[in-house]
Amino acid sequence: MQKFRSWLASLHFRLIVGFTLVLVVSLLGVSLYVHYAAEREIERFQQEVERARAERIQQVVNQYYENNDDLSGIGPALEQAKWLYNWNIEVTDAEGKPIALVSGKKIVPESPARQRTAPPFDKLQNPPLGPDDRKKVGDGRRFGRHTYKLQDRDKKDVASISMGPADIPGVVPEPPMSRLLATLDASLLWTGIAAGIVGIALVSLLSRRALLSIGVLRGAARTFGGGQYSHRVPKMGPHEIGELGETFNSMADDIQRAERQRLNLMADVAHELRTPLSNIQGYVEAMKDGVISPSDETLESVHQQVLQLNHLVEDVKLLSLLDAGALRLNFERAAADDVLNRSVRGFMAKAHSKEMRLTTDIDKDIPPVRMDTARILQVVDNLLENAVRHTPQGGVVTVRAGTLSTGEVFVAVEDTGDGIPDDVIATVFDRFRRADPSRARTTGGAGLGLAIAKNLVEAHGGTIEAKSSPSGGTIFRFTIPTDQERTPPH
Template structure:
């Protein structure tokens, strides 16, 4: 583990926090313990002294002779009978008349002590009757050897606890640091794998916190990159496939004419010209699609009546529909349509692609309907045909580049295979949406919605 790693830094932080907390607790515990123990011993010894004094009075019936008897007595020990292991400082004893019996705290024997002059005294009682008051200052007793041993043992126990707590903090900190940084190590390994081209790499999501969200975002990013890679590969393959056919036709005819196998007739030259136009359309469609998807396509927006767009598109394709004996009809609910803000040429290209598709895949004698009506957010334009319909498995993919729906919707060579993809991209560039509904044998309806002018 490197000292510069995040794991080491987290471990160091946990150790510092553990040491600081343990040291503070140890100091507080030692201070409080010493203080409480001192208070306890003071009260205990004061009670012992009071008991001795009470025994003296009970035996003698008077305080006379007390100073001489207590002149060399000590007051430390576990019981009143054992108050003889440490010297005590002076104390003040006052009889029940307020006269000083044993001098102390600035008062002399025989002097009267005012009631407000002292506080925190302890009453000395004999047979339930108060015979005097004992006054002793806090800390008047010296700490004896036994007490010193006890305090040393307490401090030693606190030190051992502090060391043990620090050791536990180190162990727990190491476990926690490695646990917290494990997702980051996995993400690092995953990022290196992605950098090496392994876009299918996924990392485990181990929690629902920020690290878990990061892992989910990383996995989603990889999935998106893998999808983009696959689409790029598929696009390359599709473009190569689309280019191969017209190029093969052009090469075949030009080589045939060069070798004298084919005549340089108007018919053969027309075939070459048609395939060249097909290549030109494919290149132009790819260029438009690339510009739209990169956001670089410039739109010349203006406010237009959507019905004018529908009528213009229908007029452009009526001749094609008439050739196939298809009825191309424009339908409106009669209500005034809201104005839309569009690039008239680009949206005309969208509707043209959709109507061209509908006419191309509608059998002779069928119908294609262009319908326009208002909806809450703007205008909805529908292109309905009476063709064979689209298989439900193909329907979600028809707006993808070069996607080939089987059978009835198979591209017949007249288009580039990018018409629906361009229609979707251009519609979305106008802030609109496009979708399709279809049932086999009942035709297809393409619906696009364009927002109205705010």
């Protein structure tokens, strides 16, 4: 019972019910229209048949009058028409007195004297019945709904003929046309029922096949939601369901990749935090146990570890804000060369201590840029920090800047270091990514500087890229748009 209720609430049942309702409404509309059209056509056909019969009887009367110059003896001819058509026929003279009456009763005697004295008949004066000649008898005649008048060549009335269908005893009745309409309605009904059964069966079959694929996707989504991120759906064809399956697999790949990155990020953060915390713990326990005595040198070492720990926490927090789009940027129009020169001056001492040269090649015609000065300064500092760290003694680090043909301002930081391998350059902006993962903490940072630089540049609507040669030398270059009307992403 529960399974049946579940089926009643399913999409499969709703599709069948929906199709059935559409089919019923469509068949009902078609049936009503066909019934109406058929009824009108049958009525028109009956009228045409009656018109043709009336014109035939008219021709008989005309021919008889033309041959005999009167209507004497017209009764037997009309009697044949009665038995042939099952009609009542009445012939009256110009004054309305009956000449002959053909009906279920006996033939009424004619008036030979009146007919013999009638003027000669000219058939050209009596054309076939037209629409105006066929009218309902309402002027005192006893029966008939088709009437016309015989006229001589002087267009004087000689006689009138009134006729119409009747139910004459002894005459085999014609089947009513309404029977044809009833048969048509019955045929439409059974055809509609048969079409409905076939249509519902086809919809049920086709929708079931389509819903099976949806069921596979639903099961895959439940499995994926349960934490099995490696689960995928099989290929389900080139149609829309197949595209949906491919989209699901693509989404699953992205989620699995993001989950892997999340786990790696947690592991990297834990690793990066462990080193300074372990150092701080070691110094504090040693001083507590009296192994070493508190001194300015010891306290300075502890202080450096705290600063390093704080810097790492701030970097992780900044990346989190950038990912969530919650970092507020204070945009202002500023000179790019001033920001670059400030950053270069800050690294001069470190460059001299490694006996390397730090030079600039900055175009003097760089237009003002709409930017967050502090954040762009942080981008340049991160790139210079990375370049100075990996450039050997006696090397050269150069900061270049200028304007592209597109109107964007570019900034490039070039070094003469060892270079970055090709298999690493594509992921150099990933978090906690290092060109040499095995290098000691004293020679490398946490691996967040380039990731922060990339996110900050993109927050300004720009792009950043890295080019390197394994034989030596690396170039980090980013661009910032100068269009004042362009709205940054954040």
